[in-house]
Amino acid sequence: DTAVSQTPKYLVTQMGNDKSIKCEQNLGHDTMYWYKQDSKKFLKIMFSYNNKELIINETVPNRFSPKSPDKAHLNLHINSLELGDSAVYFCASSQAHGAGGNEQYFGPGTRLTVT
Amino acid sequence: GENVEQHPSTLSVQEGDSAVIKCTYSDSASNYFPWYKQELGKGPQLIIDIRSNVGEKKDQRIAVTLNKTAKHFSLHITETQPEDSAVYFCAAKPSLCGNNRLAFGKGNQVVVIP
Secondary structure, three states: OOOEEEEOOEEEEOOOOOEEEEEEEOOOOOEEEEEEEOOOOOEEEEEEEEOOEEEEEOOOOOOEEEEEEEOOEEEEEEOOOOHHHOEEEEEEEEOOOOOOOOOOEEOOOEEEEEO | OOOEEEEOOEEEEEOOOOEEEEEEEOOOOEEEEEEEEEOOOOOOEEEEEEEOOOOEEEEOOEEEEEEOOOOEEEEEEOOOOHHHOEEEEEEEEEOOOOOOOOEEOOOEEEEEEO
16 A cells, blocks of 8 residues: 555675666656665656656766556666665655646665665 | 755754754745655655645644745654654755656655654
């Protein structure tokens, strides 16, 4: 019954590997996001999708590729993982419009460790 | 773009005392200001928010005040309890930004000492 869920919660992998993180929301929201939180706790937006269309694409290496099969899911695929990719990745969602359109709800996070 | 700054970076308070965290923002067009609480090992949780047409909002022990002229907003926690210990993030949303992007501050570590 978790509103925004992510899998896996922990991911440990070696440099050069390719991995995916999955996100699902059951809030009926149209917009979903990926954030990266580094060791200093800074939250940096990476991508945003509105109804399966990319609307925010920050300066992120193109090794990162988001995919939204439907508006309830936003997955993040990372190719050729590097040590600097180690961080906690958060998925979030919000309504696209209306009174609740600004409120973002976050998932529990995926802690990625690249060795 | 919007720039949000939070002060202080770390705040320690005795249980039962009040805690105040202040954020400043740069874009006068920003119209939505949420506060998030992040406990250890969890995702940020929206705890209170305020829109630019309101100066203050309260929800039990927490309140947020907004000063649009000075471009700052503050989170007030009264009668602090150990479970209030967490990292708190403020954010601002520019009204001219149609993609629901939030600009986050760098977070404040609040420690409530029993």
